[in-house]
Amino acid sequence: MKVIVLGGGDSPEREVSLRSARAVCQALRKKKNEVFFLDPLAGSFFKKLLQVKPDCVFIALHGGMGEGGVIQGLLESLGFPYTGSGVLASAVCLNKLVAKKILAYHGLPTPAFVPVNNGWLPEKMALSLPVVVKPASLGSTIGISIVKSKHRLSQAVKKALIYDREVFLEQYISGVEIAASILGNNPPVCLPVIEIKTAGGFYDYQSKYTPGGSLHTIPPGISKESLQKVTSLATRTFQTLGCRDLARIDMIVDSQGNPWILDINTIPGFTQTSLYPDAARAAGIEFEELCQKLVLWAKERKQPGKSHGRQK
Ligand SMILES: Nc1ncnc2c1ncn2[C@@H]1O[C@H](COP(=O)(O)OP(=O)(O)O)[C@@H](O)[C@H]1O
Ligand SMILES: [Mg+2]
CATH class of the missing domain: 3.40.50.20 (Rossmann fold)
Structure with missing residues (x-):
């Protein structure tokens, strides 16, 4: 081909x-x-x-x-x-603020959030410190800060605004960091869930892309019941947002064992050592086969009468 x-x-x-x-x-x-x-x-x-x-x-x-x-x-x-995903799901998932509003509408757990309007923070906030400051449409932890004291907040907002006009604050959730990878369409399947361990507990740009900067652990160190919640939540998120073929859903599992959705990546990192290919490998799907599968699904969609997912 x-x-x-x-x-x-x-x-x-x-x-x-x-x-x-x-x-x-x-x-x-x-x-x-x-x-x-x-x-x-x-x-x-x-x-x-x-x-x-x-x-x-x-x-x-x-x-x-x-x-x-x-x-x-x-x-x-x-x-x-x-x-991968079509126009609408791609656009929705790239903007974390839009994705979070849709998730909240459907009752899917995502940390509480407050948009920053024109650089101004609301007088009263329904969030408690620490909070995470995020540009709405960036990835790879670019422009994101974890803020532990109030006097550091405006600095963090300024930093996020360098990258995006749209910025929001999110409730910090302490817990186990998880990547849930979804593959396929009818039905979408959750590949083995990965726990991400970093030295500082913050999966920033450096720990994402420096060899040895993070550790991928399968299975994750969470209870069976909690793992079940993660896989079903990941699949529901994928379907609710109308994703197609693949997505990696980043979550934090809190101390009560409840997962919170942080981020939906419709085109996750695809190097041989990235999280998504790692998850596929753990399911017995080698990288070459994974890439070929995605190509074949896309090609098949073009044939009359064949369609995967909600968008064509
Ligand atoms: N609400 C949060 N609570 C705790 N840690 C967070 C939170 N939001 C983000 N983080 C940390 O920041 C990283 C990047 O955030 P994420 O929302 O996944 O954005 P990106 O698109 O940059 O990957 C996460 O992997 C996690 O380590
Ligand atoms: Mg992420």
């Missing part, structure tokens, strides 16, 4: 995306596909896209236009099949 792998892009997660794309290219070549790497920032992007006429586009872009529905919309209008 002729596959274009998209990597790079304009978001602050560009470097990570280039690593994901490199790994995906290698994997798909091993599976005997004819693979073309393409960076949406390249001047010849549109020309090349139309020239190659791919059977499928594998989107290995993280954050920004690539994960947030813009590239998906472009491919949709050109009629090229692509991996």
Whole structure:
């Protein structure tokens, strides 16, 4: 099959995306596909896209236009099949504030939050310290601060505002950090859940991308009952937000064993050592097979009468 792998892009997660794309290219070549790497920032992007006429586009872009529905919309209008979620779910999940409002509407647990309006914090807050300050649409922990004392709050908000016009405060939840990876559509399946251990308890950019910066543990150190809650919550989240093919849902399990949804990644890190491929491997799905599966699902969607998920 002729596959274009998209990597790079304009978001602050560009470097990570280039690593994901490199790994995906290698994997798909091993599976005997004819693979073309393409960076949406390249001047010849549109020309090349139309020239190659791919059977499928594998989107290995993280954050920004690539994960947030813009590239998906472009491919949709050109009629090229692509991996992963469609336009709406991609856009919803990229914006944590929008995703949290939908989760809250459906009664799915996500930590309490307060939007920051035009840089101004509300006089009275329904949150207690510590709080987490987040840009709404960034990933890889960029612009996020954990604030333990009130006088550090405005500094943290200023920092988040560098990255995004939309910023919010979120209740800090102390507990076990979990990554729940969902694969497939009818029905979506929760792959083995991973516990993430970091030296400082904050899964920041450094611990995410420095070798040895974090430890992935399967199974996680939570009770069976709690693990059951995590897997069913992850699957419900995936379905509620209309995701497709794959997503990694980041959660914290509190001291009572209850999971809280932090973040839904529709295009999770895809290097050989990233969380999502690790979870797939633990389910007996090797990286090459995982990449090929996603390509085949995308290709199949284009055939008349065949569709996966809620969006076409
Ligand atoms: N409410 C919270 N309570 C405790 N830790 C949090 C909270 N929100 C975020 N964190 C920490 O910050 C990291 C990044 O936050 P997350 O919401 O997953 O954003 P990103 O899109 O950058 O991954 C988490 O993996 C976790 O370590
Ligand atoms: Mg996250």
